[in-house]
Amino acid sequence: MKITVDEKRQVFLLHTENTTYGMAVVDGRFLEHLYYGGRLEDTDIRYLLRTDEAPLVPSQNKRETGAFLDCAPMEYPETGMGDYRESALCVRSIAGHRASELAYAGYEVMEGKPKLPGLPATWGSQADCSTLKIFLKDQLLGLKVTLLYSVFAGSDAVVRSVLAENEGKEPVYIEKILSACLDMDDQDFQVMGLFGSWARERHIQRMPLGYGRQNISSFKGESSHQEHPFMALVTPETTQETGRVYAMNFVYSGNFLAQAEKNQFDSVRMLMGIHPEGFCWKLEPGAQFTAPEVVMVYSGEGLGKMTRTFHDLYRTHLIRSPYLHQKRPILINNWEATYFDFDETKLLDIAREAAELGIEMLVMDDGWFGKRSSDDSSLGDWFVNEEKLKGGLNDLVEKVKALGLKFGIWIEPEMISPDSELYRKHPDWAIQIPGRDITQSRAQYVLDLSRDEVVDGVYQMIADVLRSADISYVKWDMNRQLTTMGSYALPADRQGELFHRYMLGVYRMQERLITDFPDILLENCSGGGARFDAGMLYYSPQIWCSDDTDAIERLEIQEGTALVYPVSAMGAHVSVCPNHAVGRTTPFETRGDVALLGTFGYELDITKLSPQEKELVKEQVARYHQYNDLIREGDYYRLGSVRENGIYDSWMIVDKDKSRALLFYVQVRRRVNVKSRFVRLKGLDPEKNYAAKECCFAGESGTASEWIPADKTVYSGRALMEAGMRLASAYGDFRSRLVEFTQE
Numbered sequence: 001m002k003i004t005v006d007e008k009r010q011v012f013l014l015h016t017e018n019t020t021y022g023m024a025v026v027d028g029r030f031l032e033h034l035y036y037g038g039r040l041e042d043t044d045i046r047y048l049l050r051t052d053e054a055p056l057v058p059s060q061n062k063r064e065t066g067a068f069l070d071c072a073p074m075e076y077p078e079t080g081m082g083d084y085r086e087s088a089l090c091v092r093s094i095a096g097h098r099a100s101e102l103a104y105a106g107y108e109v110m111e112g113k114p115k116l117p118g119l120p121a122t123w124g125s126q127a128d129c130s131t132l133k134i135f136l137k138d139q140l141l142g143l144k145v146t147l148l149y150s151v152f153a154g155s156d157a158v159v160r161s162v163l164a165e166n167e168g169k170e171p172v173y174i175e176k177i178l179s180a181c182l183d184m185d186d187q188d189f190q191v192m193g194l195f196g197s198w199a200r201e202r203h204i205q206r207m208p209l210g211y212g213r214q215n216i217s218s219f220k221g222e223s224s225h226q227e228h229p230f231m232a233l234v235t236p237e238t239t240q241e242t243g244r245v246y247a248m249n250f251v252y253s254g255n256f257l258a259q260a261e262k263n264q265f266d267s268v269r270m271l272m273g274i275h276p277e278g279f280c281w282k283l284e285p286g287a288q289f290t291a292p293e294v295v296m297v298y299s300g301e302g303l304g305k306m307t308r309t310f311h312d313l314y315r316t317h318l319i320r321s322p323y324l325h326q327k328r329p330i331l332i333n334n335w336e337a338t339y340f341d342f343d344e345t346k347l348l349d350i351a352r353e354a355a356e357l358g359i360e361m362l363v364m365d366d367g368w369f370g371k372r373s374s375d376d377s378s379l380g381d382w383f384v385n386e387e388k389l390k391g392g393l394n395d396l397v398e399k400v401k402a403l404g405l406k407f408g409i410w411i412e413p414e415m416i417s418p419d420s421e422l423y424r425k426h427p428d429w430a431i432q433i434p435g436r437d438i439t440q441s442r443a444q445y446v447l448d449l450s451r452d453e454v455v456d457g458v459y460q461m462i463a464d465v466l467r468s469a470d471i472s473y474v475k476w477d478m479n480r481q482l483t484t485m486g487s488y489a490l491p492a493d494r495q496g497e498l499f500h501r502y503m504l505g506v507y508r509m510q511e512r513l514i515t516d517f518p519d520i521l522l523e524n525c526s527g528g529g530a531r532f533d534a535g536m537l538y539y540s541p542q543i544w545c546s547d548d549t550d551a552i553e554r555l556e557i558q559e560g561t562a563l564v565y566p567v568s569a570m571g572a573h574v575s576v577c578p579n580h581a582v583g584r585t586t587p588f589e590t591r592g593d594v595a596l597l598g599t600f601g602y603e604l605d606i607t608k609l610s611p612q613e614k615e616l617v618k619e620q621v622a623r624y625h626q627y628n629d630l631i632r633e634g635d636y637y638r639l640g641s642v643r644e645n646g647i648y649d650s651w652m653i654v655d656k657d658k659s660r661a662l663l664f665y666v667q668v669r670r671r672v673n674v675k676s677r678f679v680r681l682k683g684l685d686p687e688k689n690y691a692a693k694e695c696c697f698a699g700e701s702g703t704a705s706e707w708i709p710a711d712k713t714v715y716s717g718r719a720l721m722e723a724g725m726r727l728a729s730a731y732g733d734f735r736s737r738l739v740e741f742t743q744e
């Protein structure tokens with residue numbers, strides 16, 4: 001990593017291992033984007049700016065400054081002066097005018113990286129990252145904007161954020177402040193994003209970029225089930241190994257906008273930041289506003305490289321949890337086993353059986369507090385429902401511990417039920433617009449976490465619960481979107497700050513929780529995977545991926561999630577069949593193998609499993625212990641996607657020194673009268689030889705040679721990658737197989 005500043009040419013270059021990002025000052029004033037792509041050492045690249053082409057720069061063509069602004073590749077474009085593409089910044093003056101004119105005002109390079117106040121962000125020491133700050137100023141508004149760019153040793157990511165400071169004498173209103181902009185010539189780009197719904201999160205979609213604007217966004221107050229704060233522009237030939245990929249991912253969990261725009265000159269502008277819908281921030285003289293971070297990755301070697309760059313950055317410079325590099329306890333969660341219908345006896349029955357099979361932690365899900373026996377009441381009443389847990393929480397926890405299990409608990413601190421003691425006492429604590437009905441969703445309202453007293457009040461209740469017993473794990477859920485946005489605590493001209501202030505409140509509460517309870521393993525969740533984002537990973541090393549626990553549905557969900565996020569963060573459990581979400585029946589073995597690509601656990605009534613299934617649980621537990629270190633820490637390679645081929649799904653994990661690897665293969669659809677398939681492996685050392693071992697369950701139909709050739713056990717890495725591993729077609733749908741490769 002290196003930051004080069006050529007003061008004479010006014011060129012700034014950020015170098016990562018294999019990429020370079022550049023910008024330059026034009027006419028002593030305009031900060032223009034210069035280059036993003038494969039690594040360039042050369043600073044003599046101002047010719048890329050085309051400043052000698054019409055309409056020419058303002059110093060040479062004063063009569064067409066508007067035309068210049070509308071076609072120059074701007075590093076941080078603004079509203080109001082002639083650039084009609086989507087802007088990154090829109091500021092309204094006290095007089096009501098919407099325009100700004102930021103001019104270059106200097107730079108600074110620092111070792112390390114400043115913290116972003118109250119926000120999740122990547123981090124690094126002075127030795128492993130450097131930051132470039134570029135200062136821009138609007139004289140009339142007295143507005144100073146600092147663009148921050150950080151690069152990390154050994155990584156190909158460039159991380160950006162924006163700081164606005166009011167150095168003027170009057171307040172200004174920031175109506176839009178996006179975090180990153182990237183102007184480029186079109187390369188016949190396609191837009192990739194992650195889309196879905198509840199129980200169908202983060203399915204990959206790829207579509208051509210046409211003229212106009214294509215955006216991916218959320219203004220639901222959360223990163224959302226439906227659209228995701230990730231966008232990549234890819235060249236048409238892009239595969240896992242080939243093609244140019246320009247990706248952005250937002251380190252934020254609230255409203256976002258990601259947009260690609262192709263204009264009349266076939267230039268493309270890509271943007272990401274807080275969604276301007278519903279946003280307006282009043283900046284008083286002397287005040288600052290920080291826009292959250294965007295992680296940009298360029299890969300000239302396709303999607304696989306991009307994925308591994310995100311995974312490595314997040315595992316080394318984003319996730320802070322002490323559990324990040326630890327094998328997490330195998331948990332059993334009672335949600336799909338009992339829903340709200342449980343008591344101490346039922347939980348202990350589950351715990352007893354689970355302990356015998358090697359499971360390590362019982363998680364008590366929704367329904368243990370207030371008078372909750374359905375989702376109609378009690379959110380906010382964070383005290384134990386003694387009808388269900390007669391001896392209280394500590395008593396239950398001690399009994400579970402005596403069985404040899406740790407204990408985890410579910411909470412939903414951001415919410416308040418209309419039918420709760422808390423709401424009866426503090427009706428103004430709910431987000432609402434006075435005079436309007438509050439929109440209900442799952443019969444609940446959202447707490448106004450922009451208010452310190454609300455954050456403190458709820459946090460105290462939760463902290464008391466966590467202190468009252470030996471709790472090892474917390475599942476923090478959030479089960480609805482934000483609506484009827486209004487806060488009793490904000491004046492009229494600050495109501496537009498509520499969405500973002502709400503997120504800052506959530507972050508403040510989570511920060512407090514992990515600070516006060518450093519030994520608790522925190523898992524985030526939002527009605528399944530509505531807040532599986534980089535912001536949340538700053539607080540918790542794992543996030544529940546989806547309420548759809550069906551192994552086959554999970555293939556696409558986990559593929560899309562792992563496109564950006566480390567597999568060590570994906571909450572994945574084995575559940576019962578027919579699956580509650582889709583009614584499908586899949587082999588117990590396959591359910592385990594798919595859940596291995598994640599945190600691994602169970603979500604079923606283990607007391608009702610057959611003896612044969614219980615034996616399989618023991619073997620799956622053993623598999624987890626055998627392979628989790630490799631899966632959690634290794635490099636992820638995608639080999640085949642059922643989304644594309646309709647027949648099989650396959651991925652592999654290779655350890656960092658390429659001495660060990662694990663191949664996962666799921667035959668989703670059995671076909672008759674077909675030959676075996678050669679699956680080309682990736683990431684191995686071509687010069688090494690590997691012994692292949694098929695992992696079988698005891699008593700499974702078929703033998704160790706059912707899928708891979710029995711007469712060949714050692715392969716060269718080169719043959720495995722160039723020609724492929726031979727896998728037979730097994731009998732039946734939804735069959736899965738693991739093959740372990742160990743260097744000879």
Ligand code: DGJ
Binds near residue numbers: 527
């Ligand atoms: C949504 C979560 O995704 C589920 O796992 C479960 O915890 C329910 N909420 C409980 O209400």
